[in-house]
Amino acid sequence: MGALHDGHLSLVRRSLAENDLTVLSIFVNPAQFAPHEDLATYPRTLPRDLELLAQQTFSLSGADAQGQVQGQVRTPSAVFLPSVHDMYPTGIVQDVAQQKGTFVEVKGYSHQMEGQSRPTFFRGVATVVTKLFNAVQPTNAYFGQKDIQQGLLLRRMCRDLLLPNPAPERLHICPTARDPSDGLALSSRNAYMSEKERGVAGTLYKALQAAESAWTSGKTKTECVASALDIISTATARAVDEGIEMKLEYVELNDSETFEVLDSASKKDTAGCEAVILSGALRVGKTRLIDNIVIGDLNRTVP
Ligand SMILES: Nc1ncnc2c1ncn2[C@@H]1O[C@H](COP(=O)(O)OP(=O)(O)OP(=O)(O)O)[C@@H](O)[C@H]1O
Numbered sequence: 001m002g003a004l005h006d007g008h009l010s011l012v013r014r015s016l017a018e019n020d021l022t023v024l025s026i027f028v029n030p031a032q033f034a035p036h037e038d039l040a041t042y043p044r045t046l047p048r049d050l051e052l053l054a055q056q057t058f059s060l061s062g063a064d065a066q067g068q069v070q071g072q073v074r075t076p077s078a079v080f081l082p083s084v085h086d087m088y089p090t091g092i093v094q095d096v097a098q099q100k101g102t103f104v105e106v107k108g109y110s111h112q113m114e115g116q117s118r119p120t121f122f123r124g125v126a127t128v129v130t131k132l133f134n135a136v137q138p139t140n141a142y143f144g145q146k147d148i149q150q151g152l153l154l155r156r157m158c159r160d161l162l163l164p165n166p167a168p169e170r171l172h173i174c175p176t177a178r179d180p181s182d183g184l185a186l187s188s189r190n191a192y193m194s195e196k197e198r199g200v201a202g203t204l205y206k207a208l209q210a211a212e213s214a215w216t217s218g219k220t221k222t223e224c225v226a227s228a229l230d231i232i233s234t235a236t237a238r239a240v241d242e243g244i245e246m247k248l249e250y251v252e253l254n255d256s257e258t259f260e261v262l263d264s265a266s267k268k269d270t271a272g273c274e275a276v277i278l279s280g281a282l283r284v285g286k287t288r289l290i291d292n293i294v295i296g297d298l299n300r301t302v303p
């Protein structure tokens with residue numbers, strides 16, 4: 001959706017390294033914003049985005065399997081900048097009840113985790129990504145782990161809709177790029193934060209890391225969540241003293257295949273799924289931060 005940061009650029013670099021042609025889209029998709037969300041104020045920095053993209057290069061260091069010339073430099077081939085009318089020829093309003101036209105829903109997988117906080121979000125995402133995939137027909141597609149449910153749900157969508165491209169296993173979920181100072185996941189919305197708010201924004205990742213180490217040391221789901229909540233409540237009290245509003249939406253452990261919440265007594269040896277998703281959403285001032293840690297082998301998770 002633009003306002004590019006190094007998380008986005010890491011996806012571009014991965015694509016450049018693995019493909020002859022790299023196409024990316026920048027489109028702030030109205031359908032995935034609820035009427036009360038930040039569509040109007042979402043950061044739009046197109047000239048800078050295009051400059052950053054022009055700087056992304058990948059040098060082939062040797063002949064590859066196709067015998068490509070050594071020293072060849074790849075850069076992004078195209079940036080797709082559709083208008084709202086291009087993407088929604090029938091028109092689009094944010095109130096789902098008033099919408100007309102064709103929409104894609106991934107039923108049974110869109111109401112948990114992020115979908116619980118944002119009930120129409122994945123409908124908007126699945127719809128626009130279907131259109132983007134139809135327009136570009138990518139062999140490989142690259143998404144960020146920061147939006148883990150989105151990536152897994154889109155893999156399932158590709159499979160369910162028999163999309164010719166990308167094949168579900170060619171929808172790659174790439175590591176979350178973080179600020180090295182405190183591990184905050186890079187996000188375009190981080191720009192909303194004041195300096196003071198940015199100072200406490202690392203709390204979410206710290207809390208998830210505490211829950212992760214509780215889980216790997218054999219604690220129950222409830223104990224893991226409690227260890228994250230401990231960190232968040234201490235940080236929240238400190239933030240309030242500094243005049244910063246901080247409010248946890250959720251921290252939870254979910255099955256990576258069904259997205260359902262794990263039972264309270266589950267432990268790493270009893271969870272019954274190949275990978276669990278430890279995720280959370282925290283509001284710092286007006287900014288909604290999300291993050292997650294996947295524990296286990298996501299590649300063994302069937303879409
Ligand atoms: N920190 C990150 N590391 C890796 N990939 C990321 C990161 N942040 C976003 N992405 C990925 O970049 C793609 C485009 O995401 P999007 O434009 O919504 O960026 P964003 O920074 O996540 O924005 P927002 O603040 O609205 O969540 C998605 O696949 C998303 O998962």
Ligand SMILES: CC(C)(CO)[C@@H](O)C(=O)[O-]
Pocket residue numbers: 001027029032125128129147150
């Ligand atoms: C997948 C996406 C591009 C759809 O607008 C968006 O949700 C995002 O950038 O994560």
Ligand code: BAL
Pocket residue numbers: 032033147
């Ligand atoms: N990366 C998620 C896009 C959104 O929050 O709308």
